[in-house]
């Protein structure tokens with residue numbers, strides 16, 4: 001695996017490879033890689049001639065400085081995992097390569113999607129995600145972009161970003177299924193922050209989503225959401241939201257034929273977890 005830190009040589013390298021007929025897949029990450037990330041790398045390796053992974057802890061998407069400062073960093077292990085999964089290129093930029101001197105933040109017209117759920121509870125988060133992904137895609141020329149379903153709202157936001165920037169004409173977004181621990185907890189870099197007791201309790205989110213899925217055909221969404229909140233609270237969680245929305249738009253579904261997704265964000269101790277499940 002080749003590691004690039006500056007952006008220009010990476011772009012030049014990729015232009016050469018792509019001009020010689022190679023197809024490239026890109027997996028953007030913030031590191032602390034787990035099986036969820038590695039499943040994206042494997043999918044890209046299978047579908048492309050060249051796989052590029054970026055590791056960059058993007059300061060502009062954190063609305064909570066403690067979360068940013070304490071974000072896990074495990075570069076040596078990440079490199080081992082990427083090599084074992086067959087990743088060809090790692091882009092590991094310092095902040096100045098992404099946000100150059102004189103960098104002016106663009107505003108992305110994301111509409112209502114950035115005002116709900118993660119957008120409401122993490123103001124500015126999705127503008128930060130769009131800034132970094134837009135910049136990364138300027139540098140990393142690829143024809144497929146791999147993202148995890150675990151961050152469902154982020155996938156919908158990035159799909160919108162691709163439309164807004166016209167990149168959707170040459171870049172396909174591939175959303176890969178959430179990878180779970182054996183007991184159902186969705187894999188996340190933040191899971192390492194859970195203490196032993198919280199780790200046991202943390203399966204409540206998966207159970208709440210599974211109950212919603214079981215009841216989806218017969219029980220009203222309002223009753224399902226209410227029951228999920230009560231259940232989460234009984235397990236020591238403070239839920240930020242429990243939503244059942246259209247999987248395509250993340251708006252209130254028009255009818256039950258539309259594909260729908262249940263989404264939860266809840267905090268146990270000091271760790272905020274998110275998860276979701278497609279219902280039909």
Ligand code: PAF
Pocket residue numbers: 028029030056058061129132133151154
């Ligand atoms: O999902 C993440 O890890 C990040 O939000 C992303 C897409 C790499 C942008 O920093």
